[in-house]
Amino acid sequence: MNREEYMAGLRKYLKRLPKKDYENAIQYFNEYFEDAGRENEEKVIKELGTPKQAASDILNNLLEEQVITKENSQINEKNTIHNKGLFNAIWITCLVLFAAPIGLPILICLFVLIFVAVVLILVFAFVVCIIGLVFANVGGRLLICGISMLSSSVAGGIVLIGCSLFSTGIIILIGFLMVYLCRLVGFGITRLTQRIVKRQR
Amino acid sequence: MYYPISALLIECIILSVVKDKDSYGYEISQTVKLVADIRESTLYPILRKLENNGFLTVYSKEYQGRTRKYYSITSLGREQLEFLKKEWTIYRDTIDNIIIGVMRADGGKSE
Structure with a gap:
Protein backbone atom coordinates (compact mmCIF):
# COMPACT_ATOMS: atom_id res chain seq x y z
CA MET A 1 0.00 0.00 0.00
CA GLN A 66 -15.19 15.96 22.68
CA VAL A 67 -13.64 17.99 19.90
CA ILE A 68 -16.05 17.24 17.08
CA THR A 69 -17.69 20.44 15.97
CA LYS A 70 -21.45 20.60 15.79
CA GLU A 71 -22.89 20.85 12.31
CA ASN A 72 -23.77 24.53 12.74
CA SER A 73 -20.62 26.41 13.47
CA GLN A 74 -20.81 28.81 16.39
CA ILE A 75 -20.03 31.88 14.29
CA ASN A 76 -23.03 31.27 12.05
CA GLU A 77 -25.27 30.72 15.00
CA LYS A 78 -24.18 33.95 16.64
CA ASN A 79 -24.92 36.01 13.56
CA THR A 80 -28.33 34.62 12.80
CA ILE A 81 -29.72 33.42 16.08
CA HIS A 82 -31.36 36.72 17.06
CA ASN A 83 -33.27 37.31 13.84
CA LYS A 84 -33.98 33.69 13.25
CA GLY A 85 -35.05 33.09 16.83
CA LEU A 86 -37.63 35.87 16.75
CA PHE A 87 -38.89 34.88 13.32
CA ASN A 88 -39.16 31.26 14.37
CA ALA A 89 -41.08 32.19 17.51
CA ILE A 90 -43.67 34.20 15.52
CA TRP A 91 -43.90 31.51 12.90
CA ILE A 92 -44.42 28.75 15.45
CA THR A 93 -47.01 30.81 17.34
CA CYS A 94 -49.00 31.34 14.12
CA LEU A 95 -48.79 27.67 13.27
CA VAL A 96 -49.94 26.64 16.73
CA LEU A 97 -52.87 29.07 16.63
CA PHE A 98 -54.04 27.90 13.22
CA ALA A 99 -53.53 24.25 13.95
CA ALA A 100 -55.22 24.32 17.37
CA PRO A 101 -58.80 23.51 16.16
CA ILE A 102 -57.52 20.41 14.38
CA GLY A 103 -54.45 19.60 16.42
CA LEU A 104 -56.05 19.66 19.84
CA PRO A 105 -58.78 17.08 19.12
CA ILE A 106 -56.22 14.87 17.37
CA LEU A 107 -53.95 15.09 20.38
CA ILE A 108 -56.82 14.24 22.73
CA CYS A 109 -57.85 11.38 20.42
CA LEU A 110 -54.30 10.05 20.48
CA PHE A 111 -54.14 10.12 24.25
CA VAL A 112 -57.52 8.40 24.53
CA LEU A 113 -56.43 5.76 22.02
CA ILE A 114 -53.24 5.04 23.93
CA PHE A 115 -55.17 4.92 27.18
CA VAL A 116 -57.72 2.51 25.70
CA ALA A 117 -54.94 0.33 24.31
CA VAL A 118 -53.28 0.13 27.71
CA VAL A 119 -56.60 -0.70 29.40
CA LEU A 120 -57.35 -3.35 26.78
CA ILE A 121 -53.98 -4.97 27.29
CA LEU A 122 -54.48 -4.97 31.06
CA VAL A 123 -57.97 -6.47 30.74
CA PHE A 124 -56.68 -9.11 28.37
CA ALA A 125 -53.90 -10.02 30.77
CA PHE A 126 -56.41 -10.18 33.60
CA VAL A 127 -58.75 -12.46 31.65
CA VAL A 128 -55.90 -14.75 30.69
CA CYS A 129 -54.82 -14.94 34.31
CA ILE A 130 -58.38 -15.85 35.37
CA ILE A 131 -58.56 -18.54 32.69
CA GLY A 132 -55.24 -19.87 33.94
CA LEU A 133 -56.53 -19.95 37.53
CA VAL A 134 -59.70 -21.76 36.45
CA PHE A 135 -57.70 -24.34 34.57
CA ALA A 136 -55.38 -24.78 37.53
CA ASN A 137 -58.35 -25.22 39.84
CA VAL A 138 -60.08 -27.69 37.53
CA GLY A 139 -56.82 -29.52 36.88
CA GLY A 140 -56.11 -29.90 40.56
CA ARG A 141 -59.57 -31.20 41.35
CA LEU A 142 -59.52 -33.58 38.41
CA LEU A 143 -56.20 -34.99 39.56
CA ILE A 144 -57.52 -35.65 43.07
CA CYS A 145 -60.80 -37.15 41.69
CA GLY A 146 -58.87 -39.27 39.21
CA ILE A 147 -56.51 -40.71 41.83
CA SER A 148 -59.36 -41.47 44.23
CA MET A 149 -61.37 -43.02 41.39
CA LEU A 150 -58.54 -45.34 40.34
CA SER A 151 -59.56 -47.88 43.01
CA SER A 152 -63.14 -48.19 41.74
CA SER A 153 -62.62 -47.70 37.98
CA VAL A 154 -59.14 -47.73 36.45
CA ALA A 155 -60.28 -46.46 33.04
CA GLY A 156 -62.33 -43.60 34.52
CA GLY A 157 -59.47 -42.59 36.79
CA ILE A 158 -57.00 -42.53 33.93
CA VAL A 159 -59.38 -40.38 31.86
CA LEU A 160 -59.70 -37.89 34.70
CA ILE A 161 -55.93 -37.80 35.30
CA GLY A 162 -55.47 -37.28 31.56
CA CYS A 163 -57.88 -34.35 31.62
CA SER A 164 -56.01 -32.80 34.53
CA LEU A 165 -52.67 -33.15 32.73
CA PHE A 166 -54.31 -31.58 29.66
CA SER A 167 -55.39 -28.52 31.63
CA THR A 168 -51.94 -28.27 33.22
CA GLY A 169 -50.49 -28.21 29.72
CA ILE A 170 -52.83 -25.41 28.72
CA ILE A 171 -51.76 -23.40 31.78
CA ILE A 172 -48.11 -23.77 30.81
CA LEU A 173 -48.98 -22.75 27.25
CA ILE A 174 -50.82 -19.66 28.49
CA GLY A 175 -47.84 -18.84 30.72
CA PHE A 176 -45.47 -18.89 27.76
CA LEU A 177 -47.92 -16.84 25.71
CA MET A 178 -48.14 -14.23 28.46
CA VAL A 179 -44.35 -13.96 28.77
CA TYR A 180 -44.08 -13.51 25.02
CA LEU A 181 -46.87 -10.94 25.01
CA CYS A 182 -45.28 -8.97 27.87
CA ARG A 183 -41.99 -8.88 26.04
CA LEU A 184 -43.69 -7.72 22.85
CA VAL A 185 -45.54 -4.93 24.65
CA GLY A 186 -42.43 -3.88 26.55
CA PHE A 187 -40.38 -3.81 23.37
CA GLY A 188 -43.10 -1.83 21.59
CA ILE A 189 -43.25 0.76 24.36
CA THR A 190 -39.46 1.25 24.44
CA ARG A 191 -39.34 1.60 20.65
CA LEU A 192 -42.17 4.13 20.73
CA THR A 193 -40.54 6.25 23.45
CA GLN A 194 -37.19 6.05 21.66
CA ARG A 195 -38.81 7.35 18.51
CA ILE A 196 -40.58 10.17 20.31
CA VAL A 197 -37.39 11.19 22.09
CA LYS A 198 -35.45 11.11 18.82
CA ARG A 199 -38.01 13.28 17.07
CA GLN A 200 -37.98 15.84 19.84
CA ARG A 201 -34.25 16.27 19.38
CA MET B 1 9.53 3.63 26.81
CA TYR B 2 8.29 1.00 29.22
CA TYR B 3 5.85 3.16 31.20
CA PRO B 4 2.59 4.21 29.55
CA ILE B 5 2.02 7.93 29.36
CA SER B 6 -1.23 9.73 30.08
CA ALA B 7 -2.97 12.09 27.67
CA LEU B 8 -2.51 14.96 30.13
CA LEU B 9 1.22 14.46 30.18
CA ILE B 10 1.22 14.48 26.39
CA GLU B 11 -0.64 17.79 26.51
CA CYS B 12 2.12 19.09 28.77
CA ILE B 13 4.78 17.90 26.32
CA ILE B 14 3.03 19.42 23.31
CA LEU B 15 2.63 22.78 25.05
CA SER B 16 6.30 22.67 26.04
CA VAL B 17 7.36 21.98 22.45
CA VAL B 18 5.54 25.04 21.10
CA LYS B 19 6.25 27.25 24.11
CA ASP B 20 9.27 29.04 22.60
CA LYS B 21 8.83 28.41 18.90
CA ASP B 22 5.79 27.57 16.78
CA SER B 23 5.86 24.07 15.43
CA TYR B 24 4.01 21.75 13.02
CA GLY B 25 2.42 18.35 13.36
CA TYR B 26 5.30 16.13 12.31
CA GLU B 27 7.87 17.94 14.45
CA ILE B 28 5.66 17.88 17.53
CA SER B 29 4.92 14.23 16.94
CA GLN B 30 8.60 13.30 16.66
CA THR B 31 9.34 14.95 20.01
CA VAL B 32 6.39 13.28 21.72
CA LYS B 33 7.55 9.95 20.31
CA LEU B 34 10.85 10.30 22.16
CA VAL B 35 9.02 9.43 25.38
CA ALA B 36 5.71 7.93 24.37
CA ASP B 37 4.82 4.99 22.20
CA ILE B 38 1.91 6.88 20.71
CA ARG B 39 0.15 6.74 17.39
CA GLU B 40 -0.78 9.65 15.20
CA SER B 41 -4.41 8.62 15.59
CA THR B 42 -4.12 9.42 19.30
CA LEU B 43 -1.91 12.48 18.98
CA TYR B 44 -4.04 14.29 16.43
CA PRO B 45 -7.19 14.31 18.63
CA ILE B 46 -5.11 15.67 21.54
CA LEU B 47 -3.85 18.50 19.33
CA ARG B 48 -7.44 19.22 18.31
CA LYS B 49 -8.49 19.28 21.94
CA LEU B 50 -5.75 21.78 22.84
CA GLU B 51 -6.87 23.90 19.89
CA ASN B 52 -10.53 23.67 20.93
CA ASN B 53 -9.75 24.60 24.51
CA GLY B 54 -7.96 27.72 23.32
CA PHE B 55 -4.49 26.60 24.42
CA LEU B 56 -3.19 26.51 20.87
CA THR B 57 -3.95 28.49 17.74
CA VAL B 58 -3.33 27.22 14.26
CA TYR B 59 -2.19 29.11 11.18
CA SER B 60 -1.08 28.03 7.73
CA LYS B 61 2.27 29.01 6.27
CA GLU B 62 3.90 28.34 2.94
CA TYR B 63 6.68 25.82 3.08
CA GLN B 64 8.44 24.54 -0.06
CA GLY B 65 5.48 25.25 -2.29
CA ARG B 66 2.84 23.76 -0.02
CA THR B 67 0.97 24.93 3.05
CA ARG B 68 1.88 23.68 6.45
CA LYS B 69 -0.14 24.12 9.61
CA TYR B 70 1.75 25.66 12.50
CA TYR B 71 0.69 25.46 16.10
CA SER B 72 1.25 28.45 18.34
CA ILE B 73 0.72 28.71 22.10
CA THR B 74 -1.81 31.21 23.50
CA SER B 75 -1.64 33.03 26.83
CA LEU B 76 -4.26 30.61 28.11
CA GLY B 77 -2.00 27.81 26.91
CA ARG B 78 0.91 29.26 28.87
CA GLU B 79 -1.21 29.32 32.01
CA GLN B 80 -2.21 25.71 31.44
CA LEU B 81 1.43 24.77 30.85
CA GLU B 82 2.46 26.38 34.15
CA PHE B 83 -0.25 24.39 35.91
CA LEU B 84 0.71 21.13 34.20
CA LYS B 85 4.40 21.74 34.94
CA LYS B 86 3.69 22.34 38.62
CA GLU B 87 1.59 19.17 38.80
CA TRP B 88 4.30 17.22 37.00
CA THR B 89 7.00 18.41 39.39
CA ILE B 90 4.94 17.33 42.40
CA TYR B 91 4.21 13.98 40.78
CA ARG B 92 7.84 13.39 39.79
CA ASP B 93 9.27 14.40 43.18
CA THR B 94 6.78 12.26 45.06
CA ILE B 95 7.60 9.19 43.00
CA ASP B 96 11.33 9.91 43.27
CA ASN B 97 11.12 10.19 47.03
CA ILE B 98 9.16 6.98 47.34
CA ILE B 99 11.62 5.14 45.12
CA ILE B 100 14.66 6.49 46.98
CA GLY B 101 12.95 5.54 50.21
CA VAL B 102 12.75 8.87 52.00
CA MET B 103 8.98 9.08 51.80
CA ARG B 104 6.27 6.90 53.30
CA ALA B 105 2.63 7.52 54.15
CA ASP B 106 2.23 8.58 57.81
CA GLY B 107 0.14 5.57 58.70
CA GLY B 108 2.73 3.07 57.55
CA LYS B 109 5.65 3.92 59.88
CA SER B 110 8.12 1.09 60.05
CA GLU B 111 9.51 0.06 63.42
Missing part, protein backbone atom coordinates in the same frame (compact mmCIF):
# COMPACT_ATOMS: atom_id res chain seq x y z
CA ASN A 2 1.38 3.42 -0.87
CA ARG A 3 0.53 6.80 0.53
CA GLU A 4 -2.23 7.59 -1.98
CA GLU A 5 -3.99 4.30 -1.37
CA TYR A 6 -3.65 4.78 2.34
CA MET A 7 -5.13 8.27 2.27
CA ALA A 8 -7.99 7.06 0.06
CA GLY A 9 -8.79 4.45 2.69
CA LEU A 10 -8.61 7.01 5.47
CA ARG A 11 -10.93 9.34 3.53
CA LYS A 12 -13.45 6.59 3.12
CA TYR A 13 -13.58 5.73 6.81
CA LEU A 14 -13.50 9.31 8.09
CA LYS A 15 -16.46 10.36 5.92
CA ARG A 16 -18.70 10.15 8.98
CA LEU A 17 -17.09 13.21 10.52
CA PRO A 18 -18.61 16.67 10.02
CA LYS A 19 -17.12 18.30 6.94
CA LYS A 20 -14.87 20.71 8.82
CA ASP A 21 -13.41 18.03 11.09
CA TYR A 22 -13.02 15.69 8.15
CA GLU A 23 -11.03 18.22 6.13
CA ASN A 24 -8.95 19.10 9.14
CA ALA A 25 -8.02 15.50 9.81
CA ILE A 26 -7.26 14.70 6.19
CA GLN A 27 -5.06 17.78 5.91
CA TYR A 28 -3.19 16.82 9.06
CA PHE A 29 -2.38 13.35 7.82
CA ASN A 30 -1.51 14.60 4.35
CA GLU A 31 0.93 17.05 5.88
CA TYR A 32 2.30 14.37 8.13
CA PHE A 33 3.13 12.23 5.12
CA GLU A 34 4.68 15.24 3.36
CA ASP A 35 6.88 16.09 6.32
CA ALA A 36 7.88 12.49 6.92
CA GLY A 37 9.13 12.35 3.34
CA ARG A 38 8.84 9.72 0.63
CA GLU A 39 11.55 7.60 2.17
CA ASN A 40 9.60 7.18 5.42
CA GLU A 41 6.27 6.47 3.75
CA GLU A 42 6.24 2.78 4.57
CA LYS A 43 7.33 3.36 8.13
CA VAL A 44 4.54 5.89 8.69
CA ILE A 45 1.93 3.56 7.22
CA LYS A 46 3.15 0.71 9.38
CA GLU A 47 3.02 2.91 12.45
CA LEU A 48 -0.52 4.10 11.74
CA GLY A 49 -1.99 0.64 11.21
CA THR A 50 -4.66 -0.16 8.63
CA PRO A 51 -6.74 2.82 7.42
CA LYS A 52 -9.79 1.28 9.07
CA GLN A 53 -8.04 0.89 12.40
CA ALA A 54 -6.49 4.37 12.27
CA ALA A 55 -9.80 5.97 11.30
CA SER A 56 -11.71 4.25 14.08
CA ASP A 57 -8.97 5.29 16.55
CA ILE A 58 -9.23 8.88 15.37
CA LEU A 59 -13.04 8.86 15.60
CA ASN A 60 -12.99 7.33 19.07
CA ASN A 61 -10.35 9.69 20.39
CA LEU A 62 -12.07 12.74 18.92
CA LEU A 63 -15.31 11.66 20.54
CA GLU A 64 -13.54 11.03 23.83
CA GLU A 65 -11.88 14.43 23.79
Whole structure:
Protein backbone atom coordinates (compact mmCIF):
# COMPACT_ATOMS: atom_id res chain seq x y z
CA MET A 1 0.00 0.00 0.00
CA ASN A 2 1.38 3.42 -0.87
CA ARG A 3 0.53 6.80 0.53
CA GLU A 4 -2.23 7.59 -1.98
CA GLU A 5 -3.99 4.30 -1.37
CA TYR A 6 -3.65 4.78 2.34
CA MET A 7 -5.13 8.27 2.27
CA ALA A 8 -7.99 7.06 0.06
CA GLY A 9 -8.79 4.45 2.69
CA LEU A 10 -8.61 7.01 5.47
CA ARG A 11 -10.93 9.34 3.53
CA LYS A 12 -13.45 6.59 3.12
CA TYR A 13 -13.58 5.73 6.81
CA LEU A 14 -13.50 9.31 8.09
CA LYS A 15 -16.46 10.36 5.92
CA ARG A 16 -18.70 10.15 8.98
CA LEU A 17 -17.09 13.21 10.52
CA PRO A 18 -18.61 16.67 10.02
CA LYS A 19 -17.12 18.30 6.94
CA LYS A 20 -14.87 20.71 8.82
CA ASP A 21 -13.41 18.03 11.09
CA TYR A 22 -13.02 15.69 8.15
CA GLU A 23 -11.03 18.22 6.13
CA ASN A 24 -8.95 19.10 9.14
CA ALA A 25 -8.02 15.50 9.81
CA ILE A 26 -7.26 14.70 6.19
CA GLN A 27 -5.06 17.78 5.91
CA TYR A 28 -3.19 16.82 9.06
CA PHE A 29 -2.38 13.35 7.82
CA ASN A 30 -1.51 14.60 4.35
CA GLU A 31 0.93 17.05 5.88
CA TYR A 32 2.30 14.37 8.13
CA PHE A 33 3.13 12.23 5.12
CA GLU A 34 4.68 15.24 3.36
CA ASP A 35 6.88 16.09 6.32
CA ALA A 36 7.88 12.49 6.92
CA GLY A 37 9.13 12.35 3.34
CA ARG A 38 8.84 9.72 0.63
CA GLU A 39 11.55 7.60 2.17
CA ASN A 40 9.60 7.18 5.42
CA GLU A 41 6.27 6.47 3.75
CA GLU A 42 6.24 2.78 4.57
CA LYS A 43 7.33 3.36 8.13
CA VAL A 44 4.54 5.89 8.69
CA ILE A 45 1.93 3.56 7.22
CA LYS A 46 3.15 0.71 9.38
CA GLU A 47 3.02 2.91 12.45
CA LEU A 48 -0.52 4.10 11.74
CA GLY A 49 -1.99 0.64 11.21
CA THR A 50 -4.66 -0.16 8.63
CA PRO A 51 -6.74 2.82 7.42
CA LYS A 52 -9.79 1.28 9.07
CA GLN A 53 -8.04 0.89 12.40
CA ALA A 54 -6.49 4.37 12.27
CA ALA A 55 -9.80 5.97 11.30
CA SER A 56 -11.71 4.25 14.08
CA ASP A 57 -8.97 5.29 16.55
CA ILE A 58 -9.23 8.88 15.37
CA LEU A 59 -13.04 8.86 15.60
CA ASN A 60 -12.99 7.33 19.07
CA ASN A 61 -10.35 9.69 20.39
CA LEU A 62 -12.07 12.74 18.92
CA LEU A 63 -15.31 11.66 20.54
CA GLU A 64 -13.54 11.03 23.83
CA GLU A 65 -11.88 14.43 23.79
CA GLN A 66 -15.19 15.96 22.68
CA VAL A 67 -13.64 17.99 19.90
CA ILE A 68 -16.05 17.24 17.08
CA THR A 69 -17.69 20.44 15.97
CA LYS A 70 -21.45 20.60 15.79
CA GLU A 71 -22.89 20.85 12.31
CA ASN A 72 -23.77 24.53 12.74
CA SER A 73 -20.62 26.41 13.47
CA GLN A 74 -20.81 28.81 16.39
CA ILE A 75 -20.03 31.88 14.29
CA ASN A 76 -23.03 31.27 12.05
CA GLU A 77 -25.27 30.72 15.00
CA LYS A 78 -24.18 33.95 16.64
CA ASN A 79 -24.92 36.01 13.56
CA THR A 80 -28.33 34.62 12.80
CA ILE A 81 -29.72 33.42 16.08
CA HIS A 82 -31.36 36.72 17.06
CA ASN A 83 -33.27 37.31 13.84
CA LYS A 84 -33.98 33.69 13.25
CA GLY A 85 -35.05 33.09 16.83
CA LEU A 86 -37.63 35.87 16.75
CA PHE A 87 -38.89 34.88 13.32
CA ASN A 88 -39.16 31.26 14.37
CA ALA A 89 -41.08 32.19 17.51
CA ILE A 90 -43.67 34.20 15.52
CA TRP A 91 -43.90 31.51 12.90
CA ILE A 92 -44.42 28.75 15.45
CA THR A 93 -47.01 30.81 17.34
CA CYS A 94 -49.00 31.34 14.12
CA LEU A 95 -48.79 27.67 13.27
CA VAL A 96 -49.94 26.64 16.73
CA LEU A 97 -52.87 29.07 16.63
CA PHE A 98 -54.04 27.90 13.22
CA ALA A 99 -53.53 24.25 13.95
CA ALA A 100 -55.22 24.32 17.37
CA PRO A 101 -58.80 23.51 16.16
CA ILE A 102 -57.52 20.41 14.38
CA GLY A 103 -54.45 19.60 16.42
CA LEU A 104 -56.05 19.66 19.84
CA PRO A 105 -58.78 17.08 19.12
CA ILE A 106 -56.22 14.87 17.37
CA LEU A 107 -53.95 15.09 20.38
CA ILE A 108 -56.82 14.24 22.73
CA CYS A 109 -57.85 11.38 20.42
CA LEU A 110 -54.30 10.05 20.48
CA PHE A 111 -54.14 10.12 24.25
CA VAL A 112 -57.52 8.40 24.53
CA LEU A 113 -56.43 5.76 22.02
CA ILE A 114 -53.24 5.04 23.93
CA PHE A 115 -55.17 4.92 27.18
CA VAL A 116 -57.72 2.51 25.70
CA ALA A 117 -54.94 0.33 24.31
CA VAL A 118 -53.28 0.13 27.71
CA VAL A 119 -56.60 -0.70 29.40
CA LEU A 120 -57.35 -3.35 26.78
CA ILE A 121 -53.98 -4.97 27.29
CA LEU A 122 -54.48 -4.97 31.06
CA VAL A 123 -57.97 -6.47 30.74
CA PHE A 124 -56.68 -9.11 28.37
CA ALA A 125 -53.90 -10.02 30.77
CA PHE A 126 -56.41 -10.18 33.60
CA VAL A 127 -58.75 -12.46 31.65
CA VAL A 128 -55.90 -14.75 30.69
CA CYS A 129 -54.82 -14.94 34.31
CA ILE A 130 -58.38 -15.85 35.37
CA ILE A 131 -58.56 -18.54 32.69
CA GLY A 132 -55.24 -19.87 33.94
CA LEU A 133 -56.53 -19.95 37.53
CA VAL A 134 -59.70 -21.76 36.45
CA PHE A 135 -57.70 -24.34 34.57
CA ALA A 136 -55.38 -24.78 37.53
CA ASN A 137 -58.35 -25.22 39.84
CA VAL A 138 -60.08 -27.69 37.53
CA GLY A 139 -56.82 -29.52 36.88
CA GLY A 140 -56.11 -29.90 40.56
CA ARG A 141 -59.57 -31.20 41.35
CA LEU A 142 -59.52 -33.58 38.41
CA LEU A 143 -56.20 -34.99 39.56
CA ILE A 144 -57.52 -35.65 43.07
CA CYS A 145 -60.80 -37.15 41.69
CA GLY A 146 -58.87 -39.27 39.21
CA ILE A 147 -56.51 -40.71 41.83
CA SER A 148 -59.36 -41.47 44.23
CA MET A 149 -61.37 -43.02 41.39
CA LEU A 150 -58.54 -45.34 40.34
CA SER A 151 -59.56 -47.88 43.01
CA SER A 152 -63.14 -48.19 41.74
CA SER A 153 -62.62 -47.70 37.98
CA VAL A 154 -59.14 -47.73 36.45
CA ALA A 155 -60.28 -46.46 33.04
CA GLY A 156 -62.33 -43.60 34.52
CA GLY A 157 -59.47 -42.59 36.79
CA ILE A 158 -57.00 -42.53 33.93
CA VAL A 159 -59.38 -40.38 31.86
CA LEU A 160 -59.70 -37.89 34.70
CA ILE A 161 -55.93 -37.80 35.30
CA GLY A 162 -55.47 -37.28 31.56
CA CYS A 163 -57.88 -34.35 31.62
CA SER A 164 -56.01 -32.80 34.53
CA LEU A 165 -52.67 -33.15 32.73
CA PHE A 166 -54.31 -31.58 29.66
CA SER A 167 -55.39 -28.52 31.63
CA THR A 168 -51.94 -28.27 33.22
CA GLY A 169 -50.49 -28.21 29.72
CA ILE A 170 -52.83 -25.41 28.72
CA ILE A 171 -51.76 -23.40 31.78
CA ILE A 172 -48.11 -23.77 30.81
CA LEU A 173 -48.98 -22.75 27.25
CA ILE A 174 -50.82 -19.66 28.49
CA GLY A 175 -47.84 -18.84 30.72
CA PHE A 176 -45.47 -18.89 27.76
CA LEU A 177 -47.92 -16.84 25.71
CA MET A 178 -48.14 -14.23 28.46
CA VAL A 179 -44.35 -13.96 28.77
CA TYR A 180 -44.08 -13.51 25.02
CA LEU A 181 -46.87 -10.94 25.01
CA CYS A 182 -45.28 -8.97 27.87
CA ARG A 183 -41.99 -8.88 26.04
CA LEU A 184 -43.69 -7.72 22.85
CA VAL A 185 -45.54 -4.93 24.65
CA GLY A 186 -42.43 -3.88 26.55
CA PHE A 187 -40.38 -3.81 23.37
CA GLY A 188 -43.10 -1.83 21.59
CA ILE A 189 -43.25 0.76 24.36
CA THR A 190 -39.46 1.25 24.44
CA ARG A 191 -39.34 1.60 20.65
CA LEU A 192 -42.17 4.13 20.73
CA THR A 193 -40.54 6.25 23.45
CA GLN A 194 -37.19 6.05 21.66
CA ARG A 195 -38.81 7.35 18.51
CA ILE A 196 -40.58 10.17 20.31
CA VAL A 197 -37.39 11.19 22.09
CA LYS A 198 -35.45 11.11 18.82
CA ARG A 199 -38.01 13.28 17.07
CA GLN A 200 -37.98 15.84 19.84
CA ARG A 201 -34.25 16.27 19.38
CA MET B 1 9.53 3.63 26.81
CA TYR B 2 8.29 1.00 29.22
CA TYR B 3 5.85 3.16 31.20
CA PRO B 4 2.59 4.21 29.55
CA ILE B 5 2.02 7.93 29.36
CA SER B 6 -1.23 9.73 30.08
CA ALA B 7 -2.97 12.09 27.67
CA LEU B 8 -2.51 14.96 30.13
CA LEU B 9 1.22 14.46 30.18
CA ILE B 10 1.22 14.48 26.39
CA GLU B 11 -0.64 17.79 26.51
CA CYS B 12 2.12 19.09 28.77
CA ILE B 13 4.78 17.90 26.32
CA ILE B 14 3.03 19.42 23.31
CA LEU B 15 2.63 22.78 25.05
CA SER B 16 6.30 22.67 26.04
CA VAL B 17 7.36 21.98 22.45
CA VAL B 18 5.54 25.04 21.10
CA LYS B 19 6.25 27.25 24.11
CA ASP B 20 9.27 29.04 22.60
CA LYS B 21 8.83 28.41 18.90
CA ASP B 22 5.79 27.57 16.78
CA SER B 23 5.86 24.07 15.43
CA TYR B 24 4.01 21.75 13.02
CA GLY B 25 2.42 18.35 13.36
CA TYR B 26 5.30 16.13 12.31
CA GLU B 27 7.87 17.94 14.45
CA ILE B 28 5.66 17.88 17.53
CA SER B 29 4.92 14.23 16.94
CA GLN B 30 8.60 13.30 16.66
CA THR B 31 9.34 14.95 20.01
CA VAL B 32 6.39 13.28 21.72
CA LYS B 33 7.55 9.95 20.31
CA LEU B 34 10.85 10.30 22.16
CA VAL B 35 9.02 9.43 25.38
CA ALA B 36 5.71 7.93 24.37
CA ASP B 37 4.82 4.99 22.20
CA ILE B 38 1.91 6.88 20.71
CA ARG B 39 0.15 6.74 17.39
CA GLU B 40 -0.78 9.65 15.20
CA SER B 41 -4.41 8.62 15.59
CA THR B 42 -4.12 9.42 19.30
CA LEU B 43 -1.91 12.48 18.98
CA TYR B 44 -4.04 14.29 16.43
CA PRO B 45 -7.19 14.31 18.63
CA ILE B 46 -5.11 15.67 21.54
CA LEU B 47 -3.85 18.50 19.33
CA ARG B 48 -7.44 19.22 18.31
CA LYS B 49 -8.49 19.28 21.94
CA LEU B 50 -5.75 21.78 22.84
CA GLU B 51 -6.87 23.90 19.89
CA ASN B 52 -10.53 23.67 20.93
CA ASN B 53 -9.75 24.60 24.51
CA GLY B 54 -7.96 27.72 23.32
CA PHE B 55 -4.49 26.60 24.42
CA LEU B 56 -3.19 26.51 20.87
CA THR B 57 -3.95 28.49 17.74
CA VAL B 58 -3.33 27.22 14.26
CA TYR B 59 -2.19 29.11 11.18
CA SER B 60 -1.08 28.03 7.73
CA LYS B 61 2.27 29.01 6.27
CA GLU B 62 3.90 28.34 2.94
CA TYR B 63 6.68 25.82 3.08
CA GLN B 64 8.44 24.54 -0.06
CA GLY B 65 5.48 25.25 -2.29
CA ARG B 66 2.84 23.76 -0.02
CA THR B 67 0.97 24.93 3.05
CA ARG B 68 1.88 23.68 6.45
CA LYS B 69 -0.14 24.12 9.61
CA TYR B 70 1.75 25.66 12.50
CA TYR B 71 0.69 25.46 16.10
CA SER B 72 1.25 28.45 18.34
CA ILE B 73 0.72 28.71 22.10
CA THR B 74 -1.81 31.21 23.50
CA SER B 75 -1.64 33.03 26.83
CA LEU B 76 -4.26 30.61 28.11
CA GLY B 77 -2.00 27.81 26.91
CA ARG B 78 0.91 29.26 28.87
CA GLU B 79 -1.21 29.32 32.01
CA GLN B 80 -2.21 25.71 31.44
CA LEU B 81 1.43 24.77 30.85
CA GLU B 82 2.46 26.38 34.15
CA PHE B 83 -0.25 24.39 35.91
CA LEU B 84 0.71 21.13 34.20
CA LYS B 85 4.40 21.74 34.94
CA LYS B 86 3.69 22.34 38.62
CA GLU B 87 1.59 19.17 38.80
CA TRP B 88 4.30 17.22 37.00
CA THR B 89 7.00 18.41 39.39
CA ILE B 90 4.94 17.33 42.40
CA TYR B 91 4.21 13.98 40.78
CA ARG B 92 7.84 13.39 39.79
CA ASP B 93 9.27 14.40 43.18
CA THR B 94 6.78 12.26 45.06
CA ILE B 95 7.60 9.19 43.00
CA ASP B 96 11.33 9.91 43.27
CA ASN B 97 11.12 10.19 47.03
CA ILE B 98 9.16 6.98 47.34
CA ILE B 99 11.62 5.14 45.12
CA ILE B 100 14.66 6.49 46.98
CA GLY B 101 12.95 5.54 50.21
CA VAL B 102 12.75 8.87 52.00
CA MET B 103 8.98 9.08 51.80
CA ARG B 104 6.27 6.90 53.30
CA ALA B 105 2.63 7.52 54.15
CA ASP B 106 2.23 8.58 57.81
CA GLY B 107 0.14 5.57 58.70
CA GLY B 108 2.73 3.07 57.55
CA LYS B 109 5.65 3.92 59.88
CA SER B 110 8.12 1.09 60.05
CA GLU B 111 9.51 0.06 63.42
